[in-house]
Amino acid sequence: MFDIGFFELLLVAIVGLLVIGPERLPETIRSVSLWIGRLKRSISATKAELEQQLGTEDIRRQLHNETIMRELKASREEIERVLKDNYVEPVELPDHAHMDEPDTHPSATPDNQQDQPASEANGKANENKAPTTDVQKNND
Template sequence: MFDIGFTELLLVGLVALLVFGPERLPGAARTAGLWIGRLRRSFNALKSEVEREIGADEIRRQLHNERILELEREMKQSILPTPTSPAATEPKPAEASPAPAATDGKPASPPAAATPAPAVSADGQAPTGTAAPNASSDKTPSP
């Protein structure tokens, strides 16, 4: 990590021997070892906590993205009609509405029956015996 070779370690040991002396050097080495161990443990704990936070942040981002995608799907479904079966798209026959209630105490008249449209032949003329509706704007009778 720091790229310290054997010669550098030997030089540090020699300087420590000269500074502390032979009596105090073992106690100083033990204390230095304890401090280095504490630093390593705290550094590893900090490193694992940062990795855990990064992982948690990534999980939070994924959950947030999934929520956004789900909201987007819901919006698309609410805006765009969903494909339905062909039977559901066919128009339903008109149901008879209930008769309107009479307000003056008299019974209401039954609703008028729908009259069928006149049949038209292939040439566009009404069959004999029935009058064809006049589609032109002038009101002249046809001969």
């Protein structure tokens, strides 16, 4: 509150000692201290009563809430701006690029037969069977 340094306090003590005298100085300091304490308590009680009557605590709380809301709004706008600046349009990939693993479904055809017509695929499947001989055909 007051900018009083050590030198100023020493000067006041010397002047007080010369003016009041060494016998009455301790009693005077005690009395002044009591009056200062009473004055401080009275001022703080009056201040608290005025603040209560005016509702300053509610006003402080509301101002604090408004400050927080402004900060949140600014943060949201900043995030939206950064997202908008750094947004990259998704690239449309071809259908085959979306497949992570090969198809394991039993109806799936091997890669070498995938592009061939169904009749050729069946022909190759029949080639994998054991060859029939003329004797077996005649017995049937």
